[in-house]
Amino acid sequence: MTFGILRRLGMAAITLAGVAVTIFVLLRVVPGDPIAMMISPGASQADISALRAHYGLDAGVAQQFATWVRDLVRGDFGVSISLHRSVFELLGERLPATLELAGASLLVAILIGGATSIFAVLMSDYGVAALVDTVNGLFLAVPDFIWALLLVLAFGVFAPVLPLSGRIDPSLDIPFATRFYLLESLLTLRFAIFWDVCKHMIMPTLALALPLASVITRVLKESLREAMVQDYVLLARLKGKSQLHLVLQEALRNAIGPTLALTGVQFTFLIGGSVIIERIFSYPGIGNMAIDAVINRDLPLIQGLTLMFGALFIIVNLTVDLLVVSANPRLRHG
């Protein structure tokens, strides 16, 4: 197992290197010059050249790449052209917000998806499954940004009970030691602030969670159905165990594998999907920052963000693989 993990880590490093090369070359091939974005009326050719030199874009692509890699090895991701700050620092500041949002969305999706699947299996004798399938199909068909807009209309305009933008009430002082507002406020028992952070997260979390919940429902429900007709479940049934016991204690543990693997993959998409959702709700995570970086052709920031997204995807997938192995004894010993 240790060898397997080491092999995966080696593969991850190669993948990341590939991502780095690809994004670096792509950014310099596709149209959109970061300097062109800041040429104001009146700038002369000399000004443009001076700006290009100022941001280190006057060197050849190979030399720029060599400089970037050299700095990366030293832990220097460069300085953002538009934000005037260290890319590494910026990623460190914004990532916690996105991780909290993605984590909360995953949790909500699992709760909704899990509860719905179990409910559908428990009620399968009453024709509820068809209804669940229909509603689930509807939820699956609606993309996250549509959910976001519907939620804005529902809870922001018609019944304005939830804040529409941001991560915390702008009137509040923000006495946080870390950028994990939700966790920190909870752990330090500042429940008023915790509740405020929660309120700001409800709509973006739901927008991200609802489509994922329907995916989980679909997969878990089918896995449970299959498990419910297995011999060990029949045996338990013959022993007089209740339907709830059969689902939760007998079938669920064996049916969870595919859902777990799928949820891991979906979590990476969740982080990717946060780009639009963070924009709509003005949520200050890496997704929102990524859009601005692209608009401004902020090459150092785009490169840093892409590398970080790549690293996150790899870490999540690795973690999921390990979880799946640990949850399934056959894989663990196989």
Place this chain on the structure above:
Amino acid sequence: MVGLNRREALALGGAGFLTSLMFDGGALAQTSDKLTIAFNVNLPAFDPTVGPSSVNPTIQAIYRSIFDQYIGQDVDLSLAPGLLTKWGWNDDKTQVWMDVREGVVWHDGSAFTPDDVVWSIERAGDPKGGNPVAFVWASLANFKVEGHRITADCKNFDPTIFKWMAFLTGYVLPKAYYIKVGADGFEKKPVGTGPYMVDEYQGNAFLRLKRNDKYWGPKPAFETVIFKFVPDSTSRVAEIESGSSDVTLEIPYEEYDRLKAKSGLSGVCKPVTDIGMIFITNVEKEMLDSNVRLAAIHAIDKNLIAAKLLRGYATPIDTLEATGYEAFDASVKTPYDPELARKLLAASGYSTEKPVKFKIQTTRGFKPKDYETIQAIVGMWRKVGINAEIEVYEVAKHYELRAGHKLAPMAFYNWGNAIGDPTTSTGFAMFSPSPHSGWKGKDLDDMIGPLWGEKDEAKRIAGWKAVDKYIAEKGYVIPLLQYSQPIVFKSSLKVTANGTGALQPTLVAKA
């Protein structure tokens, strides 16, 4: 030892939560003396003199709240005393003089001095400093300070130098503080002399400002100002409609009409210094034919586009000088005349059966109804014998193509000119050596060239008017519309529209 079972522990936790809510609730109390603006762009960085945000006209509203410009600007675009109280040239215009305001303090309590002004201009003019318009500031040199008067030599005479002092990157920064904390430290804790001080900032979320009680100008109306960065227009509409924000701007005109009719909300929508135009490039042969260019101009019914597509919130223009600009000349007209357009095209052998074909590029969603406007224009052209193919591009690509003189034969763009000077509209858009020009021609350069350094102001403006008239006659560019900026606000407020489009909190007051 007291033992707790699970049920009791949960009950205790719940009680603690509720108690905490009750007693910590004060922290959430709303400040009554507070203005919340749902702003349409994010503030990327605080230094108003470097980087892309320094040349972003919209963000100037925030910069002007924290910093002061060398010279102020009223809502009608006229210059007003700022940190400089008086300014001018010597008789032969080889030197400038500037009187610096006394009694001003920086947000950190230190005194503002003429040295700050000199340092700011020299820093901005340093070609290695990253100021996008360093060439403007580099035209001044050999600064001398005597009391509160600064003099400097004009390396080359720039008639617009004082206008630039109220325009992009024309901000005074604190010399001693900036040198002490460096660029990074300044971004983390910016210090200015403006009416508001930075209190809290979360990129992509909000900026909270506190009133500067030591401000040298009129006392700002609000103790606290919050800019919420809400780039999505649907979310901005929801912000104002739900009452979460007090003011918002740049929303679709349809929403503006709907919202201002609602009880408790008001609106103002006045023309700003932002125009829609179509660049013509003289690269492909079709555009070298003046009949084609002029036909394209006369075939466009700008009044119809303004009235129907933009719901009346745009003003048709015939030159690149909009109403309120110094070289605006109402006598220059390029009327809608489809019959004339057909005749011009026929003279070059084109008709609806045998149309002239070319490509037109446009942004989509960058300005109100930009794509729809071009669609409408292409429809109008088709009726007279022009078959244009639309290509959508991003604004970043536009900049790159324009700088490389590689735009399509026609390309839609919007041009801002907050100081209303002809050099920063017609000048840079039509002068060949400028990387911003679409049409490049010697005839125009010969007319424009001498105006850059013209010392007689009346002669200079007259010269630009002549240039604009000539451009209209030759059809070197297609000016379309001057945009209006929709602002919606709570009826308990009074908002003064700014001609530059910068929604500064100092322009909002309690009704």
